Amino acid sequence: MKKIEQKIDEAFKNTFLLPREKAVTQFLVDVFNSKYTFREDDKRIEVISLYYNASSPLSSLIVLPNYEYYSPDKTVQIAELHLKEHSLEDYSPIDVQELCKKVLNENNIDYSSYLDQNNHLDYAHYWENQFGLETDFLMNCWRNAKEQTQSRMLGFLESSDGESGMFDLDNNFVIPFDVELDEYLRSHGFIIEKAN
Template sequence: MKKIETKIDEAFRNTFLLPREKVVTNFLVDVLNSKYQFREDDKKIEVISLYYYASSPLSFLFALPNYEYYSPDKTIQIAELHLKEHSFEDYSNIDVQELCKKVLDENNIDYSAYLDEDNQLDFANYWENQFGLESDFLMNCWRNAKEKTQSKMIGFLESSDAGGGLFDLDNGYDVPFDVDVDEYLQSHGFIVTKEI
């Protein structure tokens, strides 16, 4: 099954992720180059939060100063990326399911045991890599944007519903729920002055 997972991973990357890479990276370049004026004052933003829409991570992204360090009351603009505005339709579970079926068919794998009563494929039984691939993709776009801009800004990836955890965009670490962001950054050698 590991081999088929790898083939689905590759198909998922090629179908859904790679076509969106340039648009997402360019958005993050704009964020890092301060195209968006987050505040009226000229306070330098050193820590940013990049949020993805929990139910469809690549349909809508937004960035803003990290509220552990900067007062939300002073935020006047949020950087937003709606991929539909760049001619990318959202992909649904049905689209992912069809992609999985295609890969299984191409490899002559009988998946009838994974069909539910509505003849829908439950890919959770053999492929659970979607979110990992999406978050790795966003972290890779962030790293590419940082390389292009040479920005020293620190970034965290968060879910719009706060249920997805907190990821260090620069290092790919999953920040444990019981660890404070300030404590985490200090343990990695970053001292950022808090506004609040």
């Protein structure tokens, strides 16, 4: 089953992630190049939050100043990317299911025992990599955008529902729920002045 997982990973990347790479990377380049005016004052933003939609991580992305450091009261703009605006349709669980069926069919694997009464495939029994691939993809776009711009901005990936924790985009590290962001950054040698 490991080989099938790898084949589904590849198909998922090629079908859903790679077509979105240019748009997501350019969006982050625009953020780093100050295309968006986040605050009503001229305070330089050093720490941002990149939010994804918990139910559909690549349907839309939102960037805003990290509110642990920058007061939401002074925020005048958030950066939003809706991939539909780039002719990239959202993909649904049904689309992912169909992709899995295609790979299984191409490899002559009987998946009938994973079908429910509505003939829907429950791929959680053999493939659970979707979320990891999506977050790795976002982190890769982040790194590419930083290389292009030489930005020193720090960023943290968070879900819209807050359930998945906070990922350090530069270090690919999940910050434990019981650790404050300021404490985490200080432990890595970053002292960021909090703004009103």
